Amino acid sequence: MRIAIVGTGYVGLVSGACFAEMGVDVTCVDIDKDKIDGLKNGIIPIYEPGLKTIVMRNYEAGRLHFTTDLSSILNEMQIVFIAVGTPSDEEGNADLSYVMTVADTIADNMSNPLLIVTKSTVPVGTSFRIRDVVRKRLDERGLQDLRFDVASNPEFLKEGAAVNDFMSPDRVIVGVESKDAEELMSKLYRPFLLNNFRVIFMDILSSEMTKYASNAMLATRISFMNDIANLCERVGADVNMVRRGMGSDSRIGRSFLYPGCGYGGSCFPKDIRAIMKVGEDVGYEMSVIKAVEEVNNRQKTILFQKFNSWFNSDVEGKTVAVWGLSFKPETDDMRDAPSLTLIRSLLNAGVKVRAYDPAAMQEARKYLDDNIYYAADIYDAANEADALIVPTEWKEFRMPNWSILKKIMNNHLVVDGRNIYSKEELASYGFSYSGIGQK
Ligand SMILES: NC(=O)c1ccc[n+]([C@@H]2O[C@H](COP(=O)([O-])OP(=O)(O)OC[C@H]3O[C@@H](n4cnc5c(N)ncnc54)[C@H](O)[C@@H]3O)[C@@H](O)[C@H]2O)c1
Structure with missing residues (x-):
């Protein structure tokens, strides 16, 4: 053929x-x-x-x-x-x-x-x-x-x-x-x-619809869990436990229940917008999908907010290490990546950014020009930083040497956008920790 x-x-x-x-x-x-x-x-x-x-x-x-x-x-x-x-x-x-x-x-x-x-x-x-x-x-x-x-x-x-x-x-x-x-x-x-x-x-129409409906469902699960995570923080619950509890119900299942700093990439954001437009064209408002997008837009700002509030809004002149630029691990795709929202907010607030990504450094330059420092590795990114923020959970970020990081960083805040670290472990090295949906 x-x-x-x-x-x-x-x-x-x-x-x-x-x-x-x-x-x-x-x-x-x-x-x-x-x-x-x-x-x-x-x-x-x-x-x-x-x-x-x-x-x-x-x-x-x-x-x-x-x-x-x-x-x-x-x-x-x-x-x-x-x-x-x-x-x-x-x-x-x-x-x-x-x-x-x-x-x-x-x-x-x-x-x-x-x-x-x-x-x-x-x-x-x-x-x-x-x-x-x-x-x-x-x-x-x-x-x-x-x-x-x-x-x-x-x-x-x-x-x-x-x-x-x-x-x-x-x-x-x-x-x-x-x-x-x-x-x-x-x-x-x-x-x-x-x-x-x-x-x-x-039939052809149902096939075309299946794709949008599937992406909309996955995005809905993400925004739903982000909403739950934000509520957990406010009432003192731990979203990691809530997720485990919910996911073991076979009617719910475990996948796509991870809270974080919002979905990005080349598909979910544009497909969510497109399905709302398809609805508009036939006079039907996709109310759930509209809320999914609103929650996601808000969630993409959460890493900056956490960093900013930890320093009581006194962030001008500070330096931040950003680990992970691509919209998710194992790709160099930067389209609609949450890291971009974070970095633009940091730059607007007068913060210096030192970023590292295992695959997306070249792609990131197309979006961020020379406005940030492109580091050679995770430690180079963290050198003299006041905070470490992780928008993307690449495997090589999961077990860094915290003793080295303690020595080379100026201040010791970790904002974990993907809940990959343990608050207790980081505390034992002298770091303050802020994850998603945790006390
Ligand atoms: N990226 C994903 O993970 C993914 C997953 C499922 C579905 N999709 C969908 O698949 C489609 C393609 O997505 P992608 O991420 O591969 O896009 P992409 O931007 O990576 O690639 C599109 C390619 O099409 C080429 N192109 C544009 N006009 C052309 C023309 N007239 N003739 C020949 N080539 C042309 C471009 O040069 C580009 O190389 C989109 O509709 C997307 O929503 C993407």
């Missing part, structure tokens, strides 16, 4: 490499020439565990190809996936301009039967919009009899575990409107699900 994946970002590159790993002949397409040239030379544009190995292996085996020219390869393909970005526009709608540009290129160049699959996260109805654009253009080109199908196949991989998620998915959601499309998608995914075939076929 020959397929093309248009958009070689986090989703497109991982999907392309994983399909190739299963023996599919894959061409990854991107308009970013530097990215494509780099990939041909073994330069992986993102940090994602395990990705480089499978990209290199499949590129060298001739199953994975890279190009900037979709039109020249289109007619050799059975399936084209659209996996370009769908960022928020100024009003919070999903910006579909990248998706529709790809649809136009397909419509202008296809001359063989094709299955066009939307993998990008898109508002309900987008696959039909693509179908209508392509049909109209084919008719204008005199290709009334040329057969094509559209399908929706939203992606559920998590950055930081993307290869593993793609190779062993919990389930694959596919929205189709024809038997042919269902058979082709079944064939494509069969190798991934040999032990337990978990492709759930449904």
